[in-house]
Each structure stands twice: as structure tokens, then as C-alpha cells.
Amino acid sequence: MSKETHNDQTLQRYLLGALPDSEAERLDELGLTDDEFAEALRIAESDLIDAYVQNELSGTVLDQFKTYYLASPLRREKVKFAQAFQVFALKEASVQTAGLTGKTARVRKGAGWFSAVSDFFAPRLALQWGAALAALALVIAGSWLVFDNVRLRQEMSQVQARREVLARRELELQKQLETQRANNTQTEQELARVRQEQERLGQELKQTPAGAKSSREGSIVSLILAPPLRGASQVPTISIKPGSSQVAAQLQLEATDYSAYRVALIDPAGNQTLWRSGSLKPTVKGERKSLAASFRADLLKPRHYLLTVTGISGGTSEIVGNYPFRVVK
């Protein structure tokens, strides 16, 4: 079959009864015997009906459609079907649009025809459009509420976290304040003790003869003591010469775990504390850590003694080392 026999215009004229009899008869036969032609004829007929329904026909063609094509009850049924079908197709498209399938543009463009043929159906479709828009609005509102809820929850969590951090910081500061207060108390006590010592030394100085005073001032015995080793049998010895007034002891420490220390001079024979220092700060030079303490030389007699070092931390204290030494004269 030649395509020339069924171009759109020829088919349209055939359907509208406008072809000469001989040509119409040829197409009659093709309509029954040629599958391809029969298919093309159906499509052309659908297009013609749709064009009429969409007010796209005009002039002679429109006249022929009304006078010839619509003369048949069967064909009028086809037109009614097309009208209903186009309305239904628009409704389907509107539902798909509400479902955000991206067919909005096509539906909007088809609405021109829709308004022309669907006066009766208008309220029904308006209702459906309204429902679709309402559903869309609900979805948007719901999404916003969910989003806002999540945002508020996040903000609450952040505020809660900040509150916890601040509470921990407050506790730390409170502890530091208490420690500071305790240190202040110790410092005040230490200051009082130093003042008492100064006062006592002042009294002694007044009672001591001038010659003796000058000789004491000029004689200091230094004593360096290493950390006592376990099992060590050798005890350090110092010689106190007559006229020695002070013993300057340097005690080497294994570690400086404490911020302050005290040193006491013990007489092991009677387990008697002969002298006690105030709060001492350790000295660190490279890897060497030590404490410096000085006491009167006349406290010592030729025998064994013990210097005991106590670490002080907060309100507690602990003996961290005993330094034995022997005095000879």
C-alpha cells in the first residue's frame, strides 16, 4: 500500500464523506483488507474527533463534521466517549501533578480545551484540584512542622550540653577556691610560725654575747644528702667545728610530686624532733630536684640523726624520705 493513499488530509476527507466515490471505494476496500491502513484510519478518526472536541475544527471541515460525521449514532457515541475521555485524562493528569510527577506544564496547557468542554464537570474537577492543593499544602505544612521540631530539639540539646559544661566548670572552680582557701590558711599559719621564730631568734640574739654572735655568723656547715638507697650501709658524715653556727642542708629528691615540703631534724635515740622547717618549695635544676633547709648547728651532737622530708598536698601530708647522717666533732 502506498502511503500516498492515506495521508492525513485524504483520510480526513474520507471520514467526512468528501472524497469522490471511486476514491472512497478504494479506501473502503483498504479499510477492510489492509491492516496498516485500517490502523491509520482509526488513528485519523480519533484525531479528527479530538480536534472537534477541542474546538480545533473550523470552516468547511467543521461543517462536514457536523452534517456528515455526526449523522451516525455510532459516531456520535465516539464523540461522547472522546469528550468524557479527555475530561478523565485531564483529571488523571491533575492527580499525577498533585503527586509531584512533573507533568504540571502539560496539564496547564491542556486546560484551555478543558474549560470549553467541561462546564458540567467543572465543579467536580475544581473539587479535585482543591483537594489536591489542600493535600499539597498539608504535606508542606507537615514537613515544616517536622523540620521545626527537629530544629528545636537540636537547639534544646545544645543548650542542655552548654548547661552541663557550665555546671562542671562551676564545680572545678569551687574546688580550686576551697584549695586556695586551705593554702591561704596554711600560709597564714606558716607566716605566724615564721614570725614566732623570728621573735625567738631576736630574743636569743639579745641574750648572746657580741663575740659569740660574730663567730656564729661566720661559720656555716653545708650538708648535701642524696636520696637514701635501700641497703646502703654508708651513712654520710659531717664535721661540726667549734664556732659553727648554722648547718645548710641540701636534700636531693627522687621526684617532686608535691608543691611543698617540710623537713624535720629527728634524734633517733630518743625519737625526738629537734627542729622543724616551714613550708619549702623544691628547687629544680635540669634533672636535679632538691630542697634547701638550714638549722642551728648547736642542735647537733656527735651521734646519728635523721632528716625527714614530708610532702604536703592540700590538707594532707606524707613522709617521702628519711635522710640519715652522722655528726662528728
Place this chain on the structure above:
Amino acid sequence: MSELSAKVTEPKKDWTLTQRALRRLIGWLDEGAGSEGGKYLEMRQRLVAYFDRKNCAMPDELADETLNRVARRLEEEGVIESETPARYCYIVARFVFMEHLRAAQKGNALREDLRRESHGLAPFEADDDKEAKERLLNCLERCMGKLEMLNRETITRYYIGKERVKIENRRALAAELGITMNALSIRACRIRDKLEQCVRQCADKG
């Protein structure tokens, strides 16, 4: 065709279509395609459209009359080899149509045709029975619901829009489906035919 005409132009009023004759007719029209009656239904539909385009009053009856005569010939002859089934049907249909015309000229069918024609010339827009439209739309919804999802979307999108927009829509749809525009037209037309038949049956039930 003259040989044929002597055998098929005169209807035998005492002959009725039997089950066996119908089966033979269906098998003959099928030509071994295994369409299970599809070819018979297709031919009947084409015949109805043929008589309708000729503005015959009752195209369905004339289509059935045509097929009855072909079945009778098959019964009588056992086989028809002179023409293809489709062409033979056309030849018989043409005789049936001419008989109808002669009868109309004699006045048997004339009054009916005139009545029908005058009805056809009445403004179509006047026929706006809201109840009928509502019923039609309900039937359409029901029939659309019976379609497969792909067919439903195809037919819906195929008929949306006007002029250039419609063409663009169809081009896009064809591209999505991976078929040519022509194949899409055929597919849409078949879906539409099926839908139209379903709606007609639904509307007839009331």
C-alpha cells in the same frame, strides 16, 4: 467477482449460523495465526465501521449479515481459495451494502435512514444530558481501572494537550517508551478502542 456475486448476493432465509459453521469461519479468518477469535472480532469491527461510514442505519446487523454469508459459503464449498479472507469479506460486504441501498430506495429502509439523518443534523451540543455524561464518566473510571498501569498512563498522557503541545507530549512519551511516534499512535489507538468497547458495554448495562 461475477462468479462470487451469484453465490453470495441472494441471502438464504432458511439458513442459520451453526456452531460448527462459526468455528469454521473463525478458523478460516485466522489463517493459522492462532489469534483465538481475534481476527474474527477485528473483521467484524472493520465491517461495522465500513457500513457506518456508508451511513447505513444498522451497521452491526449488516456486518453480521456479511459474516453469515461468508460462513454459509464456507459451509457449502468447504474452502474459499479464490481470494484472501479479508478481500472476500469486502466483496460480500459490498453486495450487502448494495442490497441495503436498493431496499432503502424501495422505501424499506428509507424512512429509517431519513429519521436518522434528521436526528444527525440536529445540534449535537443539545444532547447534554447530565445524567448520561455522569454515567459515561463513571463507566470510564471503571474501565480505566481495569487497564494495566502502563496502558493507563500511556493513554492518559497521549491525549493531553492541544496542537503543538500535544505533539511534543507524544514525542516525549514515545521517547520514554523507546518506540516510534507511529508505534505509539497504534498502541494508543488500540488501548482507546478497548476502552471504548468497555465503556459502551458498561453504559448499555445502565
